[in-house]
Amino acid sequence: MKRPDGTPPAGKSTAPLRDFSQSLPMLLRSHQAVMAEFRPILRERGITETQWRVLRALTTAESLRASQLAALTLISGPSLTRILKALEQRRLISRGAEADDQRAARIAISAAGRRLIATVAPHSEARYRAIGERIGADRMDQLYALLGELPERLRRVKGVR
Known part of the structure; x- marks a missing residue:
């Protein structure tokens, strides 16, 4: 029997759900398993996962705007602001004014940040x-390929709707 609003009663479903273990968001526990491999390395050097992600992203360019860095690292603006402050206090990054827009900052990895990367890299x-x-x-290559194409495929499908 349905509720007055037409929804099924608690515990009743109109369509069967896939097994919980096959839920894509729950499969992201793989992220946790992978990060468990790397956290001790980072912790030993007093750096967080997100700080490491920012430093690694900064190795891909001479400098980046905060908005570019946020998009590249998938870190929200407010969180990135806190991370940048901590990295700047440790002198792992530097900030400079944008040549065309003095209000915009360019963020770059510092020499100390590069030394940290070089220490952690091996x-x-x-x-x-x-x-x-x-x-x-082979499975590692497949994993990289599948995970790499997933966001683009999901965006493409979303745009069709």
Whole structure:
């Protein structure tokens, strides 16, 4: 029997749901499993996952605007502001004015930030190799390919609707 608003009673579903373990958001527990491999390396150097993500992103360009950095790292503006402040206090990044717009800041990784990256990189790459050995090189390549194309495919489908 349905409720007056037409919805099924609690515990009753109009359509069967997939098994909870096959829910894509729940499969993102893989992110947690992967990060468990890397957290000790970062923790040992007193850096958070999101700080590391920002530093790594800053190695991809000479400098970036905060908006570019937020988009690249998938970190919200307010969170990024706090992260940048902490990284700047540790002198791992520097900020400079945009040449065409003095109100906009350009953020760059500092020499100290590059040294931190260089210190962590061999440990990080060793973890990647270990993960690759556990799941196999072919499966690792498939994983990169599938996860890399997922956001674009979802955006394309969304745009069709």
